[in-house]
Amino acid sequence: MSSKAALVVPALRRHTSTVIVAHGLGDSGAGWAFLAEQWRSRNKFPETKFIFPNAPSIPITVNMGMRMPGWYDIADFGELANRSEDEAGVLRSQKVFHTLIQAEIDAGIPTERIILGGFSQGGAMSLMAGVTCPTKLGGIFGLSSYLLLKDKVKDMVPAESPNKDTPIFMGHGDADPIVRYAWGQMTAEKLREWGWSVDFKTYPGLPHSAAPQEIDDLEAYINKRIPDLGDKKL
Numbered sequence: 537m538s539s540k541a542a543l544v545v546p547a548l549r550r551h552t553s554t555v556i557v558a559h560g561l562g563d564s565g566a567g568w569a570f571l572a573e574q575w576r577s578r579n580k581f582p583e584t585k586f587i588f589p590n591a592p593s594i595p596i597t598v599n600m601g602m603r604m605p606g607w608y609d610i611a612d613f614g615e616l617a618n619r620s621e622d623e624a625g626v627l628r629s630q631k632v633f634h635t636l637i638q639a640e641i642d643a644g645i646p647t648e649r650i651i652l653g654g655f656s657q658g659g660a661m662s663l664m665a666g667v668t669c670p671t672k673l674g675g676i677f678g679l680s681s682y683l684l685l686k687d688k689v690k691d692m693v694p695a696e697s698p699n700k701d702t703p704i705f706m707g708h709g710d711a712d713p714i715v716r717y718a719w720g721q722m723t724a725e726k727l728r729e730w731g732w733s734v735d736f737k738t739y740p741g742l743p744h745s746a747a748p749q750e751i752d753d754l755e756a757y758i759n760k761r762i763p764d765l766g767d768k769k770l
Contacts, residue, residue: 539592539605540564542636545572548582552770553649553674553762554640556587556633558658560680562604565590568655575755583764585645587636591657594625607661608684616682616719626664626684633665641671646770649762653677653705653754655746656715660684663704663723667732672698675761677705677754680712680744682719683726690730697731704734705757707750709742 543565547553557568565588572586591605598610608625633652641647651674654662659681666676668689676699683689704727708720717738724736735757739747 540590542587542589543569544588545569545576545586547585548576550583550765551585551645552583552765553581553651554585554587554645555581555651555758555762556589556636556653556662558589558607558633558652558654558662559591559605560654560656560658561596561606561610563655563658564588564605571751571754574751580755581758581762581764584758584762585640587640589632589636591629607657610657613714616686616716616722621685623685623688626661629661630665630668633661634669637669637671637673644770647671648674649770651675651677651758651761653679654681655679656681656744659706663706663727664689666702666704667699667727668692668694669699670694673702675705675757676702677707677757678723679707679746679750679754680709680715680720681706681723682715683723686726700731701733703757703761704732705754706734706736707739707746707753708736709739709744709747711741712744714744 591607593603594606595601607629609622611620652662659678663678664684710717724734
């Protein structure tokens with residue numbers, strides 16, 4: 537199943553790190569390119585390459601089968617605990633993200649200087665693909681997101697769990713009517729229960745979108761995980 541090529545914003549200086557940002561349902565990589573533009577305007581992350589992948593256009597059941605960019609199908613908007621999941625779609629997208637990560641490693645970027653994250657569906661995929669990634673990552677983040685394959689994902693983590701010490705950043709508005717705030721809370725609690733360090737931040741009154749403060753908090757997280765190296769060796 538094909539999709540449009542990812543939107544790539546190259547590093548301004550020597551390329552020492554990469555951030556992969558996955559969009560939500562019905563969106564595109566271009567919809568999140570504002571992150572790179574905003575940070576570039578303030579000369580932030582000049583050594584970082586940003587990748588904004590595009591999900592394939594697939595039929596979405598809750599939208600009467602209409603085709604739109606999606607990382608996996610959604611059958612219903614019911615409670616997370618009882619929702620049926622498109623496991624085949626999730627696993628297909630997991631492979632997409634793991635392939636993107638491996639391509640950056642093959643290009644010479646240290647695995648611990650690669651961050652994977654996203655919003656909504658893209659955030660859910662990033663959490664799932666991040667904790668199950670066979671290589672160490674610099675960071676994993678999910679904005680307005682939730683846990684996929686909740687009864688199986690723990691068993692999908694590699695035996696050596698290379699990302700067991702990778703801090704996870706999650707942000708969620710407490711007025712989100714699409715991906716409920718309680719789902720985000722539950723996801724953070726479950727990941728902590730399994731041993732991950734999760735910084736879960738709440739944004740009062742925020743619906744299903746990103747807030748300026750949330751973007752600032754994400755910037756601080758990324759800066760801590762992949763600081764510029766300057767003249768230091770990779």
